[in-house]
Amino acid sequence: MKPLNIGLIGYGFMGRTHTNGYKRANDFFPELEYRPVLKAVCGRNAQKVQEFADQWQYESIETDWKALIKRDDIDAIDICTPNNSHAEIAIAAAEAGKMILCEKPLALNPEEGERMCAAVEKAGVANTVWYNYRRVPAVTMAKQLIDEGVLGKIYHYRANFLQDWTISEDLPQGGAALWRLDAAAAGSGVTGDLLAHCIDTALWLNGSITDVSAMTETFIKERVHQDTGEKQAVTIDDACSFMCHFDNGSLGLFESTRYARGHKALYTLEINGADASIRWDLHDLHRLEFFSNADEGRLRGWRSIHVSDHSGDQPYMDKWWVPGLQIGYEHTFVHQVADFLKSLQEGKPCNPTFRDALETQEVCEAVLSSAKERAWKNV
Amino acid sequence: MKPLNIGLIGYGFMGRTHTNGYKRANDFFPELEYRPVLKAVCGRNAQKVQEFADQWQYESIETDWKALIKRDDIDAIDICTPNNSHAEIAIAAAEAGKMILCEKPLALNPEEGERMCAAVEKAGVANTVWYNYRRVPAVTMAKQLIDEGVLGKIYHYRANFLQDWTISEDLPQGGAALWRLDAAAAGSGVTGDLLAHCIDTALWLNGSITDVSAMTETFIKERVHQDTGEKQAVTIDDACSFMCHFDNGSLGLFESTRYARGHKALYTLEINGADASIRWDLHDLHRLEFFSNADEGRLRGWRSIHVSDHSGDQPYMDKWWVPGLQIGYEHTFVHQVADFLKSLQEGKPCNPTFRDALETQEVCEAVLSSAKERAWKNV
Amino acid sequence: MKPLNIGLIGYGFMGRTHTNGYKRANDFFPELEYRPVLKAVCGRNAQKVQEFADQWQYESIETDWKALIKRDDIDAIDICTPNNSHAEIAIAAAEAGKMILCEKPLALNPEEGERMCAAVEKAGVANTVWYNYRRVPAVTMAKQLIDEGVLGKIYHYRANFLQDWTISEDLPQGGAALWRLDAAAAGSGVTGDLLAHCIDTALWLNGSITDVSAMTETFIKERVHQDTGEKQAVTIDDACSFMCHFDNGSLGLFESTRYARGHKALYTLEINGADASIRWDLHDLHRLEFFSNADEGRLRGWRSIHVSDHSGDQPYMDKWWVPGLQIGYEHTFVHQVADFLKSLQEGKPCNPTFRDALETQEVCEAVLSSAKERAWKNV
């Protein structure tokens, strides 16, 4: 078993999900030749970082990411910081010869993303971006079905990601914990945070997007900043929808918002093909809905497939429990760790690479630009 | 078009459902050779009967059912009175040579039921009992699937009929409108009212029941009678469950209650066969759930079949609208009228006949007897 | 009881639904003072019209709608012909002083619609358009909830109408039975046929739409015409999506297609307000999904309300059966007939009037224009 020494930068929500992935992958994927070692976690607040390190059993801490990158005992850098620091850290880490696992979205904009791609490609280091929903077994199975041609010619792709956590006017803006509401740190609002997931999955399942027409909205125009106590303009998008054409001739419709009362993380997608359709929903992520036109006419109906088989037919599920027993959200990160480790063994890239993620960034950019100019934009 | 002159006795809830059936059948089943004519409706309260007749366009009224039965211009008697009068009316009607459409349950007990069967069989008159749920298209399709062998060997049959309308202790007992709570008028509580439906469907779909072990309960022991204002013992069963064996070796489990908060008329049934299973639910009666073991393993799942086809594949649905547009509860009665009229054309019995319904009565009797004696009973 | 003599023009699918409405309304709405009389049905093929008249019990037939309009024994004209004849017939009927019940969409375009409005308003005749989904009890209840302020400030409105019946390349184009595929007869494809329903409901529930950005597609570019046997260009839109702003500041997202495999008539709508959200789906039209932020936090969840009460709390349902027993598609037309008759008693307009329906037509026009020019369009 070869160790893979991890240096984690940032220890918020994504720091937890990634760390859990590192700790569990080998328990469930015994065929792996690498085992992640929690070598160091890095953050600016030494006390808080130490608490995180103690809880999760990291061997050491750092308070300066540049110091972390220089350490010889680190093989891979995991970037969990706000979006506006991804590029600088990733490029430096690549130059230091480290593998990189970067939280999504890749960057603030395509220009940054292109420089990040160039850096990892020049350095020849393994790289991946945590678009974790590709590795929900039901979504991975959707990919299989499409690649096998089960759906036939695709006509429609629709996806949305609906939340309701910023409806209250009293929610403060920005600050350490709420950087997602700060355009300077996040780049955009729901577009980069939520739609980026929908776009990544769509590009993976249905190929490239050629042009978009988008609409964004900021419902609450001013909020009190939680650090300064002063009112300031809200600069992120609270909601974003777009229509698009895919390269394969199908039509796309996407929507994301943080103002959909009753939905917490309702990422849904549906794909309609000439021969079959599929639907999926993050709130019940262990199920795939499937409709096949090949079924006998009288008995056609949407099937609710409980993706919990352990015979090896359903992706990843032979690693877990027995039929009928579901897994959850965190397992998508375990799967990505396992696949990343496998890719090292095999000397192959682990999707989505920085280059893959750059295409999502380009769609996001076209979406924001289309919304701003109220015009169709090519990607 | 031949007229079929109807004389309806009783004009409560079932008087409305049957009358609607008579008025709609020919609009949607143009191949019928008979057309029901609303000749007369009969009830003891002349004013109320007249109001009903005016609303529904009956040509005349009667206040004495014996007078109705004697009328030469009546071809068929429809019995919608409380259960304790079914036998007397039906036997008299048969002796008068009238066809009979009798509301369920057939009678108060098997002995009465046997006399009713003897009467109609001796008279040679067409007869049917309004176990209307046989003619929900999804249920009729279940019958087709079982008869075609799609389910394979049957292992389990389970059904329940759950309501919540008598939970309140303040609900009065008995009286004109609430005869269902009066054992003298109704014979039993949920057993004859609700379980009888479940049993009728089960016998039709899965064959005879050989023995039963039952449990009944009366949760609220005394209620104020709405006519007298006095407290009196509640004599009906509020809830009844039973286990049973079917002749084909499968096991049955049935439950009914009026104390299941949140359920209004939740009649559900599920049948598990070696090769496939089906489920159905009255609250969404236009859907049939279907699971086939013949589907590809990776893609097996329960299908929710929207029974709204109009290609002729799904029973009755070619008569109604277009795919995706559902029908409702009342259509089961329209279907039974249409089938009764068709059976006249063809000179065949219309199921369930009095004789068919007698078997349900016998199961009910065994259930009540088993519950009373806390012992298994043969049917 | 006053008779209201109906003259029906066109006897296709909508001829059936309307006729059923006329025949049933008084059975279930005994308080009505008018009773529709099926005086005459009109169509060009005398034999087929006669068959329809016989089946549905119309008293007479006509083969020329101009003759029908002249008859003194006709009070109201019901227009069920293809869209390109609505204007001519309606204007003539108004001039002849007839009430008009016109199938949707109102017209081929706003200009025609404006002339129709002017005609009925000048003549002072009662008029309504059969946007029947307003009278699904669950949808009517949604309107109540919004008007009562239960949802609070509205942020999002989304609706789609998905079908799959034209996926096959072998489906012929145009001709008598398939006029919906012929732009000359239908005006447009899914926009006027399906989206018009979604728009009508949206305007009713959420107020005016100010601007739109739309995308249309014709997936199969040529089809064989069923009358001529020759290939010709398909001129209708197979799919149409649009984004929009409502006057109240909320965002809208609409989609319609006939290429969504697995969906037959999946009209869904969802509205997200600051305090509550609602969802509805035509495939289970008797249910309303409801989420209230006012519920205790731990117990918040989407409720599936079975709209089958008979206490009078839920619109229309006190007219039908008992709790738990659902109604279906056709009942929306019965409700519209009942409301139309009630509006006559009360001397009030019956919504949606021609004028109401004109606004939907204007949105459709902006949608088609936006799609053609790939630009945002004001309504």
Add this chain to the structure above:
Amino acid sequence: MKPLNIGLIGYGFMGRTHTNGYKRANDFFPELEYRPVLKAVCGRNAQKVQEFADQWQYESIETDWKALIKRDDIDAIDICTPNNSHAEIAIAAAEAGKMILCEKPLALNPEEGERMCAAVEKAGVANTVWYNYRRVPAVTMAKQLIDEGVLGKIYHYRANFLQDWTISEDLPQGGAALWRLDAAAAGSGVTGDLLAHCIDTALWLNGSITDVSAMTETFIKERVHQDTGEKQAVTIDDACSFMCHFDNGSLGLFESTRYARGHKALYTLEINGADASIRWDLHDLHRLEFFSNADEGRLRGWRSIHVSDHSGDQPYMDKWWVPGLQIGYEHTFVHQVADFLKSLQEGKPCNPTFRDALETQEVCEAVLSSAKERAWKNV
């Protein structure tokens, strides 16, 4: 942080679920003062045990459980062996002063169970039985609601546990991997394996059961033994149903089978109270269905509560991710480990104790006895 040295006996499916629990609890419950240490795993096949130890990072192995029990560096014994060895191991472990975490069911029969209880109580050692479904957050919340009186007086409790994995006649009997089909090793079939779970939850949520009437069935009477290749009689129950009375006056109905085609691990429960009802289903274990009669009449409906809050309102969920992101099956074991460790800190018992589990054993015994004698049995 105090170590708690674990000695695991048996390394099958339950060995994995428990081990995962030991490894994850401290990551997610940072307030714990104890940390489990994977000291040793024990099994008869040294090579296979070593493989398991390597995969899961146990420090050592044993091939004789008696040797394990004697080790001073072991604090707690975890029993994951077939049911017929629970008593002997548990009693010996108690006598050696070890804490015991025993897989369910407690024993082969109440007599064994009573001796086990006596042993742990005499030794004064901490003890618990892995009825893990108590710690599904939705089920734990159901317990809270009942204890708070939200449901009011309980009328009905129904539960079933449906599987389909033994339908095939070709499935072999007994042998190392299939001891659950061998009555000598398992004690019973579905009764001890599946119904025991349903009974444990029911006793916890709804109190004691007083009497039962049960029915069991062995559908396939003979199977080929996988070790000997010879046909032999099947001695376990393939299916078992029972009716019962609870001490609080409510009625119970339970069913379990391995012949319900289409169900993998469908453990469902429903409880109807005078004021509210709840439903839960293992196939979607992160949801609780809830119906409250206190809701406004027009808007009453079953709520589907997505139990994924992180505000602390919903049990356990503040330990995991953010709202909308579900956990899965394995987390129930993590919760039980955490609660066991917390109970050590607090010096309190961890439910269900051996004594709690004995009551479930007694109900199982009454069920099997009732089925055998076809008579009601007191518990």
